[in-house]
Amino acid sequence: MFGTGDRLERQGQAVRRTAILEGFPEYVSNEGRATEIRFFELGIVPGLLQTPEYASAITTGAVRRGAITEQQADERLALLAKRQASLERIPTPQVYAVLDESCIRRQVGDSRVMAAQLDRLVAFAELPSTVLQVASYDLGERRAFDLPLYVLTMPDRSLMSYAESAHKGHLERETAFVMPMLTAYHQLQAESCSQVESVALVNQARKGTR
Template identity: 50%
Template structure:
């Protein structure tokens, strides 16, 4: 314990990460050298992260989860890393993504922009760069946000794949994010998504008007044990909910949304016409 530095987890998010790493290590009776063999990084790097002299990378956080047996759990080092580096993410969203990676069925609704799981990297980059210009996040955070998106999408490519039902407000496909080339590639991505065997895509047209039950992002998950979960957002807050009494009404509203929305064939035709400049 020579030259052991006292840690203050309340000093910063990075300090909280380092203190948790040391606490997890010591609870197993491991030295820094022991942990480095489990994580594949140098003991000096582990020491640097614990004492905040070095900032943990996403790869480091994932390696820590493997070492401590946290992969697939809710409270992972990866989740803490995302919360630390993506402070603009709303409360509950990193936790939601953890559940989404294991969900059997995913139902989503979005208005205004294409939802993250369906975004191209270029489309996502435009949104992230816009947040930088507004002063909401830094350039580094913008890159991390896009990396987070790619990671999120990669969890959906698995065997068997989840069933994904997407209903997008018409504004999503008409809002010209990033200019013609980026928007055309994004619309092409939606058509590609609709053609997959485990997906469904519908557009909720403007004509649904007041019959549209949602006005903001809504995610509904069916987990492998058939339990249900919802994630909804306001402008400033996200809410993850597993209460059946509050999630079931959202599921009912989603089914009504699907009934009122255009069919997949009609939706794809609408997107293709938009790409050709007919509408």
């Protein structure tokens, strides 16, 4: 009746053809301009910090499960490479990463892949524009988030957040909704291990990959 049937069908087909969650492309376009990037991840090392081999192992697993096609896996890896390259822009964004301990304990790929990934985390922590923290298991119920979260500070100091479930992502621009997320993120940082302690945890996990 409203003449939207064909458009909605095309949109539905596009979603089924892509491996990228709704809302994520818009987030990525803003991430590439942000002056500060804050994120929390659990289960796997976040994309911005993944080595190519680790990222490939993740997508290969998804293909084997039938969750995505090989073409969609290539799409994910290409987008990830672009995101990582954008971090090298001038001026360099400040990046704050909090990883649940599960990210460094769960092996992805073989021991060589995992060892290289943990080495990558240590190298990331040594950069002048980054902060790496691990939210240890003993944080328990004090961990602020149960799903991945990203908070961006844009050049005009405006904020936006991005969160996702297994099937959908959501980009939020309203300050009234973003500020509580940022506050909770700061609380998570305060509760998490310091960068020195976090690097020690990563190195400890690294020994277990030999």
